[in-house]
Amino acid sequence: MTNRQWILVSTPAGALTSDHFVWRESPVPSPGPGEVLVRTRMLSLDPANRAWMNGPSYREQVLPGDVMHGFTLSEVVESNASGFAPGDLVDCMGGWQDFAALPAEALTRRDNRQDPAHLIGVLGVTGLTAYHGLFDIGRPREGEVVLVSAAAGAVGTIVGQIARLAGCRVVGVAGGPEKCAWLTGELGFDAAVDYKAPDFRKALRAATPDGVDIYFDNVGGTVLEAALWAMNQRGRIVCCGAVSGYDKRGEAYGSPLIPGILVTKRLRMEGFIVLDNAMANTEAEAQLAAWVAAGQLKAKMDIVEGLEGAPDGLIRLLAGGNKGKMAVRVA
Ligand code: NDP
Numbered sequence: 385m386t387n388r389q390w391i392l393v394s395t396p397a398g399a400l401t402s403d404h405f406v407w408r409e410s411p412v413p414s415p416g417p418g419e420v421l422v423r424t425r426m427l428s429l430d431p432a433n434r435a436w437m438n439g440p441s442y443r444e445q446v447l448p449g450d451v452m453h454g455f456t457l458s459e460v461v462e463s464n465a466s467g468f469a470p471g472d473l474v475d476c477m478g479g480w481q482d483f484a485a486l487p488a489e490a491l492t493r494r495d496n497r498q499d500p501a502h503l504i505g506v507l508g509v510t511g512l513t514a515y516h517g518l519f520d521i522g523r524p525r526e527g528e529v530v531l532v533s534a535a536a537g538a539v540g541t542i543v544g545q546i547a548r549l550a551g552c553r554v555v556g557v558a559g560g561p562e563k564c565a566w567l568t569g570e571l572g573f574d575a576a577v578d579y580k581a582p583d584f585r586k587a588l589r590a591a592t593p594d595g596v597d598i599y600f601d602n603v604g605g606t607v608l609e610a611a612l613w614a615m616n617q618r619g620r621i622v623c624c625g626a627v628s629g630y631d632k633r634g635e636a637y638g639s640p641l642i643p644g645i646l647v648t649k650r651l652r653m654e655g656f657i658v659l660d661n662a663m664a665n666t667e668a669e670a671q672l673a674a675w676v677a678a679g680q681l682k683a684k685m686d687i688v689e690g691l692e693g694a695p696d697g698l699i700r701l702l703a704g705g706n707k708g709k710m711a712v713r714v715a
Pocket of ligand 1: 539558607
C-alpha cells in the first residue's frame with residue numbers, strides 16, 4: 385500500500401493553478417510512540433488553504449515541498465496512544481494525502497454515528513464558524529437584518545439559515561443570478577443580491593430598505609465596502625474571512641471607509657478564528673445537529689470524488705464554482 389499525496393511545488397504569485405501541485409506516492413508512515421496512524425476519509429477544501437500559502441497567519445505557512453496542508457476527517461488505523469483505537473473517527477490536520485502519523489494531542493474524536501459529510505461540514509469547522517460568528521460575535525436579536533456574503537458557500541449557507549431560525553430577516557450576497565435564485569428558492573433567504581452585477585450597490589440598497597444590523601463578512605474588498613454604507617447605527621460586522629483577496633497576493637483589499645464610517649455609525653467590527661475556542665462548544669454542535677435532524681437546516685455539500693481531484697476542487701472553490709460545503713471524499 386502507498387500513501388498518495390499532493391505536494392505544493394511553488395508559492396503562487398497570483399491565481400492558483402494545478403501547476404502549483406505535484407502528485408507523489410510514498411510509503412505509508414509508521415506511527416511512533418504516542419502517535420496514531422490515521423487514514424483520510426474526507427478532506428475539507430477551504431478558501432483558507434490558499435491563504436496559508438501566502439505567509440504565516442494564525443498558523444504556519446504551507447511551503448514548497450510540503451504535503452499540502454488540509455483539515456480532514458480521518459479514521460484511526462493503528463494506535464500507539466491510549467484513548468484511540470482502530471475504527472475511531474477523528475478530526476485532524478491530516479493533509480492532502482491518504483495516511484498521516486500524528487501525535488494523539490493533534491486528534492479530536494468525532495461521533496461515528498453521524499454522517500461523515502455532516503462531520504466535515506455543518507457539524508465541523510464550517511458549522512461552528514457560522515454559529516460562533518453569528519451568535520457570539522454578531523449577537524442577533526429577533527427582527528434584525530442580517531447580511532451575509534459568500535452566501536451560497538459553506539459558511540454562508542449556514543449563517544443565512546440559522547439567522548432566519550433566530551428570527552432575523554436575511555439577505556445574501558453571492559456571485560451570479562443562479563446562486564441568488566438558489567438562496568431564496570431553496571434555502572429560504574429573504575433576498576439575495578448578485579455582487580457581480582453592474583447595479584450591485586443599487587440592488588443591495590433595494591434589498592435592505594431598513595438597513596443592515598449585522599454584516600457577516602466572508603469576503604472583504606468591495607463587498608465589505610458596499611455593506612459598510614448599508615449598515616445601521618450600532619451595527620455589528622462579523623469579520624470571518626476575506627476570500628476576495630486570498631488568490632491575489634500582494635494586492636490591497638481593505639476598505640478606505642475604515643475607520644471613518646465605523647465612527648460615524650458607531651459600528652463594532654470584530655474578527656475571530658473558530659479554532660481558538662469555538663470547536664469545543666458541544667452545545668453549538670448539538671444545536672446544529674438538532675436543526676439538521678428536524679429538517680430546519682439544510683446541510684448542502686459539494687463533494688469531489690477522489691483525492692486526485694483536490695487541486696481542481698480548490699481552484700473551482702476560489703472561483704466560486706461551489707454551492708455549499710466543498711470536500712473531497714478520499715476513502
Ligand atoms: P465558501 O464555500 O464560501 O467558498 C468561497 C466562496 O467565496 C466562493 O464560493 C465564491 O462564491 C466566494 N468568492 C470568491 N471570490 C470572491 C470575491 N472576489 N468576492 C466575493 N466572493 C468571492 O468558503 P467557506 O464557507 O469555507 O469560507 C467562507 C469564508 O469564511 C472564507 O473567507 C474563509 O476564509 C472564512 N472562514 C473563516 C473561519 C474563521 O475561523 N474565521 C473558519 C472557516 C472559514 P461567489 O460565487 O459568491 O463568488
